Amino acid sequence: MTGYESIPSLVIFAVLGWVALNTIFFFSHRWRLFSDITWILLLGLTYGAVSAMPDSNLPDLVLEPHVVLYLFVPLLVFSSTQCICLFHFRHVLLPASLAGSLGILISMLVIATAIHWLLEVPLMPALLFGVIISATDPLAISALFKDNQSVTENQKLLIEGESILNDGFVVTVASILSLVIFSGVEFDLASSSLSLVSHVVGALVVGVVLGRGARWLLTLLHERHYTLTTNITLALAYGSFVLAEELHFSGILAVFAAALAYGYKPYQDDANHLAHQEIWEYLDYVANALLFFLLGSSVFTLLSLEMLSAVNILLSILLLFSARLISLWLILPALRIESEKLSRLDFWLLNFSGARGAVSIALILMLPADFSYKPLFLTMAISMVLFSLIVYPVITKRILAQTNSTKESAS
Incomplete structure (x- = not known):
């Protein structure tokens, strides 16, 4: 099939995708069993199962790791972060940073110790898998928080901020461990x-400089039309990520800092700012839908039947x-919001917001093809991702429902 002949097929596929998105949106908000993202994941799983059949003429859709990290991640991180007001985020900065760094290290050690002793995986590869699979994705959970009166703004900020910070921390630590494992560089704690x-x-x-630079440019132009601000913020999201990665820094953290620096003081104009937000919300929705559909459709291609026990x-x-659970429990005494300890609800919401996502799968796919533990790591990671994205939202919904009923009884 030539390129020109494939264009109508792509258009038809896109039209069917938009129709499916509308259908999923309607039924997910009516049934409220899963979020849109989880239903899209299940749709992707169905597509992957059908396309894997011998007589199927459907094309195989598989996640490409560099596409995930360079196309989806900057957009999604910037979209989530620009909604965060730095003035309010400072209240949860310390607990989010602790959970996103020290909590990740503890989680890494727990997972690495288990697979080292139980599955006889060497220590360094075990540590690599431990940190990669500790990256969280709160998308399937955070959708349940919208318009929920039992979840405070600080709780939402803590969950979203911690996820973005831990993703950046995970990518950085995974890069260092990969260098040690695959390049033969001797591990040194001080240099690492x-x-x-x-x-x-x-x-x-990098993020702060580019974020403030984008803000200064808009001030210089004396123009804040939503078309201009959308173009600049898109350039800022991808530019900060690529520049940081080229300088061997964390691209995710650069995008996070750029979004905070750009939007630390939101503009007060109404029409353009609202239009800008709505455009970014749509971009975020489409990117998430495509990413989770690809994640689901890739499962049957990426799973190793030998390791699927x-x-x-x-x-x-x-x-x-x-x-x-262990990592959050150990650092719980240090997790405080405005000098107050986390409540039981805060703790369990933070725990079950830790669903795993496409970042972990992408990082494992980027490991060398001849790495002997790659099939095992992929199989375990896919099991964790699917279970957490399907089961965690149900548990979180029950926690929120119980909290709401408790408040109503008390009142």
Whole structure:
């Protein structure tokens, strides 16, 4: 099939996709069992299962890791972060940073220890998998928070901010461990710690400089039309990510810092600012829908049947829950919002907002093809991602419902 002949097929596929999105949106808001994202994931799984059949003429749709990191991640991180007001985010900055760094290290050690002793995976590859699979994606959960009176603004900021920070931290640590494992560089705690700090600080500096530069440019032009602000913020999101990555810093943290620096003081004009927000909300929705559909459609292609055993699946689910639970429990005394300890609701919401997502899958796919533990890591990661994206929203919904009923009884 030539390129010209494939264009009508792509158009038809896009039209069917938009129709499916509208259908999913309607029924998900009517049934309220899962979020839109979870239904889209299930649709992707269905497509992947059908396309894997021998007589199917459907094309295989598989996640390409660089597309995930360079196309989807900057857009999604910037979209989530620009909604965060820096004035309010400072209240949860410390607990979000602790959970997104120290919490990730504890989770990494728990997972690495388990697969090192139980599955006899060497320590360094075990640590690599431990940190990669600790990256969280709150999208399937955060949709349940909208218009929910039992979830405070600080709770939402903590969950979203911690997820973005831990993604940046995970990518940085995974890069250092990959360098040690696959390049033969001798591990040195002092140099690795210095490299980690430089990755983080460098990313934050790049983001802040570009974010303030974009804001200054708009002021210089004396124009804030939504078309102009959308173009500049898109350039800012992708530009900060690429520049940071080229300088060997964390692209995710650079985008996070750029979005905060750009939007630390939101414009007060109504029409243009509202239009700008609505455009970004639509971009965020479409990007999430496409990403989770691709994630679901890739499952049957990426799974290794040799590694798909009941023991590996059960171990994956146990580690998914226990690693984050243990890490948050250990740092709980230090997690405070405005000098107050996290409530029981805060703790469980933070725990079950830790669904795994496409970033972990993409990082594993980027490992060398001849890496002997790659099939095992992919199979365990896919088990964790699917379980957390399907089951965690249901648990979170029950927690929120119970909290609402408790408040109503008290009143």
